Amino acid sequence: MTAKLLKKEFALCLHPTCILFLLFSAFVFIPNYPYEVMFFFSGLSVFFVCLTGRENGDLTFSCTLPVRKQDVAVARVLFCNILQVALLVLAGLMTAIKECCLPEAAQVNMAGTTANLAFLGYGAILLGAFNLIFFPMYFKNSARVGIPFVVAAAVQFVIIALLVVLRFASPAYAEIFCAPDNYFAVEKAAVFIVGIVFYAGATIFSAYLSARIFKKTDL
Numbered sequence: 001m002t003a004k005l006l007k008k009e010f011a012l013c014l015h016p017t018c019i020l021f022l023l024f025s026a027f028v029f030i031p032n033y034p035y036e037v038m039f040f041f042s043g044l045s046v047f048f049v050c051l052t053g054r055e056n057g058d059l060t061f062s063c064t065l066p067v068r069k070q071d072v073a074v075a076r077v078l079f080c081n082i083l084q085v086a087l088l089v090l091a092g093l094m095t096a097i098k099e100c101c102l103p104e105a106a107q108v109n110m111a112g113t114t115a116n117l118a119f120l121g122y123g124a125i126l127l128g129a130f131n132l133i134f135f136p137m138y139f140k141n142s143a144r145v146g147i148p149f150v151v152a153a154a155v156q157f158v159i160i161a162l163l164v165v166l167r168f169a170s171p172a173y174a175e176i177f178c179a180p181d182n183y184f185a186v187e188k189a190a191v192f193i194v195g196i197v198f199y200a201g202a203t204i205f206s207a208y209l210s211a212r213i214f215k216k217t218d219l
Contacts, residue, residue, distance in 0.1 A: 018083050032109055043127075070214060125198050137152075
């Protein structure tokens with residue numbers, strides 16, 4: 001049933017910004033820019049999906065189908081998860097292209113994290129934190145989409161701010177994690193793995209909580 005609901009999500013709930021914001025993976029080619037902002041826009045596309053769904057009565061419609069109510073929540077989380085993974089993959093591809101095409105001096109980001117493996121790990125953490133906060137709050141009261149988004153986005157920007165502060169406050173951090181992948185590759189790979197593990201765990205737990213909460217929610 002989840003597969004059929006997922007097909008419904010792509011057919012009826014895919015907002016144009018979901019595709020547009022995937023192109024923001026090319027932000028890594030902007031010189032001296034806080035590249036982590038692209039992951040905020042991924043959350044913004046989720047907000048538009050849920051906001052449009054509210055206006056169209058999507059959750060009420062889905063619950064009239066011969067499916068379990070909790071599967072409706074899981075399908076929405078999985079749908080957004082697919083879009084997030086697509087952004088991470090595209091960001092990784094753009095990062096690899098940048099590292100292959102530009103000299104090392106041009107790869108270093110003087111305004112924040114350099115596009116490298118550690119950056120992708122941070123992106124996964126940002127997406128996982130958004131999922132963990134937004135979806136359980138949203139499915140508790142789907143009529144109020146703005147509050148979960150504002151809270152989740154605020155947490156994302158706090159994390160981004162901490163990364164920017166570390167970039168300038170800690171020379172050791174900047175030397176290791178803000179250098180191209182040719183240097184300190186093991187350390188960056190460790191951050192990447194931690195980020196992916198956190199994202200997977202946070203998203204699975206978010207889907208679990210959302211399903212339990214939505215099952216008890218009165219539409």
